[in-house]
Amino acid sequence: MNLAFGFPLGQSGNALDLPGSLRAEPRLSRWLRFAPDGTVTVTPGKVEIGQGILTALAQIAADELDLPIERVRVAAAATPGSPNEGVTSGSLSIQESGVAIRHACAEARAIHLGLAARRAGLSVAELRVEDGVFLRADGTPVGDYASQAEEALLEVEARGDVAPKAAGARGVAGRPRARLDLPEKVFGAPRYLHDRRLPGMLHARMVRPPARAATLLDLREGPLPGGATVLRLGNLLAVVAAEEWAADAAAARVAARARWDLRESLPDRSDLPAWIEAVPTQRGEVARRDDPAPPAAHTVTRRFARPYLAHASIGPSCAVARWEGEAVEVWTHSQGIYNLRADLATVLGLEASRITVRHAEGAGCYGHNGADDVALDAALVARAHPGRPVRVLWSRAEELAWSPHSPAGLAEIEASVDAKGMLCRWKAVVRGNGHSSRPGRAKDPTLLSAGYLDPPFPLPVAIDAPMAGGGGGQRNAVPGYRVPSLDVSMHRLLEMPIRSSALRGLGALLNVWSIEAVMDELAAASGQDPVAFRLRHLDEDPRGAAVLREAAAMCGWPRAGGEGVGTGIAMARYKGTGGWCAVAAEVEAAEVVRCRRLWIAADLGEVINPDGAANQIEGGALQAVSIALKEALDFDRLNVTADSWDAYPVLRFSEVPAVELRLIGPPDAPPLGAGEPSLGPTIAALAGAIHAALGVRPRAMPFTPDNLAAAME
Amino acid sequence: MPVAFTLNGAPVRVEAPEGMTLLHALRGPLGLSGPRFGCGAEACGCCYVTIDGEPRPSCALPAEAVAGRSVGTVEGLGTPEAPHPVQAAFLEEQAGQCGYCLSGILVSAAALLERNPDPDEAAVRAALEPHLCRCGAQNRMVRAVLRAARAA
Numbered sequence: 001m002n003l004a005f006g007f008p009l010g011q012s013g014n015a016l017d018l019p020g021s022l023r024a025e026p027r028l029s030r031w032l033r034f035a036p037d038g039t040v041t042v043t044p045g046k047v048e049i050g051q052g053i054l055t056a057l058a059q060i061a062a063d064e065l066d067l068p069i070e071r072v073r074v075a076a077a078a079t080p081g082s083p084n085e086g087v088t089s090g091s092l093s094i095q096e097s098g099v100a101i102r103h104a105c106a107e108a109r110a111i112h113l114g115l116a117a118r119r120a121g122l123s124v125a126e127l128r129v130e131d132g133v134f135l136r137a138d139g140t141p142v143g144d145y146a147s148q149a150e151e152a153l154l155e156v157e158a159r160g161d162v163a164p165k166a167a168g169a170r171g172v173a174g175r176p177r178a179r180l181d182l183p184e185k186v187f188g189a190p191r192y193l194h195d196r197r198l199p200g201m202l203h204a205r206m207v208r209p210p211a212r213a214a215t216l217l218d219l220r221e222g223p224l225p226g227g228a229t230v231l232r233l234g235n236l237l238a239v240v241a242a243e244e245w246a247a248d249a250a251a252a253r254v255a256a257r258a259r260w261d262l263r264e265s266l267p268d269r270s271d272l273p274a275w276i277e278a279v280p281t282q283r284g285e286v287a288r289r290d291d292p293a294p295p296a297a298h299t300v301t302r303r304f305a306r307p308y309l310a311h312a313s314i315g316p317s318c319a320v321a322r323w324e325g326e327a328v329e330v331w332t333h334s335q336g337i338y339n340l341r342a343d344l345a346t347v348l349g350l351e352a353s354r355i356t357v358r359h360a361e362g363a364g365c366y367g368h369n370g371a372d373d374v375a376l377d378a379a380l381v382a383r384a385h386p387g388r389p390v391r392v393l394w395s396r397a398e399e400l401a402w403s404p405h406s407p408a409g410l411a412e413i414e415a416s417v418d419a420k421g422m423l424c425r426w427k428a429v430v431r432g433n434g435h436s437s438r439p440g441r442a443k444d445p446t447l448l449s450a451g452y453l454d455p456p457f458p459l460p461v462a463i464d465a466p467m468a469g470g471g472g473g474q475r476n477a478v479p480g481y482r483v484p485s486l487d488v489s490m491h492r493l494l495e496m497p498i499r500s501s502a503l504r505g506l507g508a509l510l511n512v513w514s515i516e517a518v519m520d521e522l523a524a525a526s527g528q529d530p531v532a533f534r535l536r537h538l539d540e541d542p543r544g545a546a547v548l549r550e551a552a553a554m555c556g557w558p559r560a561g562g563e564g565v566g567t568g569i570a571m572a573r574y575k576g577t578g579g580w581c582a583v584a585a586e587v588e589a590a591e592v593v594r595c596r597r598l599w600i601a602a603d604l605g606e607v608i609n610p611d612g613a614a615n616q617i618e619g620g621a622l623q624a625v626s627i628a629l630k631e632a633l634d635f636d637r638l639n640v641t642a643d644s645w646d647a648y649p650v651l652r653f654s655e656v657p658a659v660e661l662r663l664i665g666p667p668d669a670p671p672l673g674a675g676e677p678s679l680g681p682t683i684a685a686l687a688g689a690i691h692a693a694l695g696v697r698p699r700a701m702p703f704t705p706d707n708l709a710a711a712m713e
Numbered sequence: 714m715p716v717a718f719t720l721n722g723a724p725v726r727v728e729a730p731e732g733m734t735l736l737h738a739l740r741g742p743l744g745l746s747g748p749r750f751g752c753g754a755e756a757c758g759c760c761y762v763t764i765d766g767e768p769r770p771s772c773a774l775p776a777e778a779v780a781g782r783s784v785g786t787v788e789g790l791g792t793p794e795a796p797h798p799v800q801a802a803f804l805e806e807q808a809g810q811c812g813y814c815l816s817g818i819l820v821s822a823a824a825l826l827e828r829n830p831d832p833d834e835a836a837v838r839a840a841l842e843p844h845l846c847r848c849g850a851q852n853r854m855v856r857a858v859l860r861a862a863r864a865a
Binding site for chain 1: 813
């Protein structure tokens with residue numbers, strides 16, 4: 001119970017007291033509705049992005065309502081009916097949406113049960129709920145949700161006065177559950193937005209210029225296949241056709257007929273650190289502590305660099321739009337339908353109320369990818385074809401090269417241990433572009449094609465959320481280890497030649513690695529085992545210590561290496577407020593570094609679907625293996641050149657390590673999210689393993705032969 | 714030009730102009746959704762189908778190239794009522810996250826079990842090597858294929 005304001009929940013009438021996203025949307029009917037057929041439909045504002053959230057939310061609702069999960073439907077979010085839960089990001093969907101649905105369902109159950117009790121002349125305590133039916137102690141039914149479904153009982157605001165079930169009383173949440181969406185995906189059924197076929201639908205492709213900064217000088221006319229037509233809006237080009245093959249074929253022809261003035265606008269790829277250090281920045285203090293510190297006995301000063309990264313989703317971004325008069329309906333796999341709507345309104349010059357944004361599932365989403373951008377593309381092209389739905393599918397080149405990218409960065413750390421081998425000083429400076437160019441947050445739109453219209457919209461420079469909101473580039477820049485003197489700052493770049501935004505983990509990819517690498521070096525400098533050294537600084541963080549001990553035990557730490565074989569271990573609490581995760585990694589270094597095994601221990605607090613959470617944690621770790629060992633976005637001064645799987649390789653089946661994983665969180669602790677905690681520790685553990693195998697400490701990602709050779713110099 | 718071939722065991726006929734790939738034909742006039750577009754360059758595995766039993770990418774192959782041949786897609790493997798052993802095993806192992814790569818992976822997995830009913834783990838990984846899974850569900854998928862082999 002939350003007594004922060006000095007009175008019990010529910011008597012205040014203050015939505016600020018309500019749990020999770022009920023604060024933003026307290027009306028119960030916006031979260032769930034019963035139907036006369038005995039089902040309930042839950043309507044979260046969070047969306048399925050491949051992470052399995054719909055299943056977890058259904059589990060929560062089934063538990064609180066005492067309904068079989070088979071009778072729980074979860075609706076895709078759409079404006080204007082869905083609660084505005086912002087963006088599905090930050091590993092926050094259970095904390096925000098799940099907690100809201102849990103409390104909303106608990107209140108809905110109490111309201112319906114209370115009415116049934118009054119009508120039966122009984123007290124609520126004399127009734128129980130089984131399979132959605134209200135029963136007396138002797139099992140006689142006195143009513144059910146289904147028969148009360150049309151009484152509009154949920155047209156009230158949440159009061160926050162009904163406690164959800166205790167952890168031990170839950171029967172569905174907390175147990176492994178098969179994903180609700182997986183059967184359709186296994187049988188090839190049309191579930192994705194990409195599969196949507198509306199009557200009269202047209203297919204469109206965008207034709208991007210050969211450079212970021214480009215002016216269309218001339219477009220040679222000529223025949224196009226399949227009746228395709230060209231649409232030109234300033235420097236934006238698209239082709240439209242009735243059939244998809246014709247749109248593809250026409251796009252290739254139009255690209256060859258366009259003549260552009262191209263301007264260099266990208267930094268020198270060969271020396272990104274120099275560019276990052278030369279760009280004007282805005283400095284922000286992240287953390288500072290000035291407790292008395294003993295003198296330093298050993299000091300380590302290091303600089304770590306990371307490249308730009310691509311989301312590299314397997315399915316290119318897709319959207320469908322249809323105009324009727326001065327209103328447009330957009331189907332999108334965006335993470336934030338209201339945020340997208342706001343930027344669409346700005347670019348299209350429409351009232352938001354004239355734009356309906358409906359979520360539909362896309363391919364795996366790991367952050368702010370091209371989903372929002374392609375939604376604008378579809379709306380722009382469809383405006384030229386009133387009444388006709390227009391589907392835009394991006395190419396592989398657009399998906400890799402034109403989506404927002406995770407920005408390059410530098411972390412400089414100077415840290416010391418005292419004569420007793422305890423941390424005494426820690427200074428860190430993190431540099432790079434901001435990690436958010438999400439739509440709907442600034443005066444100007446952030447959508448790609450807005451910058452190519454006539455007149456173009458200026459593209460806002462990416463920002464970082466404040467630490468209270470999870471941070472961006474500074475995420476996880478503050479070590480979780482106790483240290484008396486601490487000075488961490490973030491220098492956000494004020495120029496953005498490559499559009500930068502959120503990718504799974506954000507700043508944690510660089511920051512957890514750099515912190516853990518320095519911890520390894522300080523342990524070595526002071527003659528301590530890396531695990532024991534970390535544990536000495538985790539006395540105020542027992543859950544962090546527990547995951548680290550667990551991962552160490554799982555891998556049999558300290559592990560003997562061999563010729564070119566070594567193991568590293570690392571730990572972090574995601575964002576400093578989320579889940580704890582420790583990872584041990586074993587690598588084998590021959591021509592390239594290969595990860596053979598991962599051992600992962602995580603404390604995510606309450607876990608709704610343990611199998612789903614394990615899938616997320618392992619998936620995050622494998623994505624981190626790919627990032628750490630293989631990935632860097634290439635570009636020249638004109639454009640991003642990483643526009644194919646050859647140019648941007650990711651982890652393949654033969655490179656996937658064996659994974660052993662344990663979730664050790666207490667089930668009665670608040671849920672902390674599963675999507676992102678494993679990435680930073682995995683990268684850091686790989687770096688430690690490379691040192692154990694080769695004696696070289698990586699200084700730049702990815703840990704390729706070239707970058708490792710440079711680190712030896 | 715009209716192209717006639719066998720699709721999931723049934724004869725089909727489709728008008729295939731120059732520029733229409735097999736994937737275009739399957740997702741367009743033939744109305745399937747299982748084979749998916751991922752790259753258009755035969756590099757990711759999303760669009761895999763079998764052609765005369767051999768797993769092949771369909772995204773760059775001209776539709777006319779399958780005239781007279783037999784094409785199989787994920788829709789032809791099984792149904793919710795009568796799933797193919799690999800489909801049942803993928804559900805039992807919960808082998809997938811976003812699922813976009815699954816259609817192609819299931820096609821390759823089923824083709825592997827056709828020619829090698831008892832593959833070891835290395836053979837499974839080799840068979841799935843042309844397929845990318847960005848979500849990181851590969852280990853579950855390998856377990857699922859091995860499970861399907863045991864069940865068959």
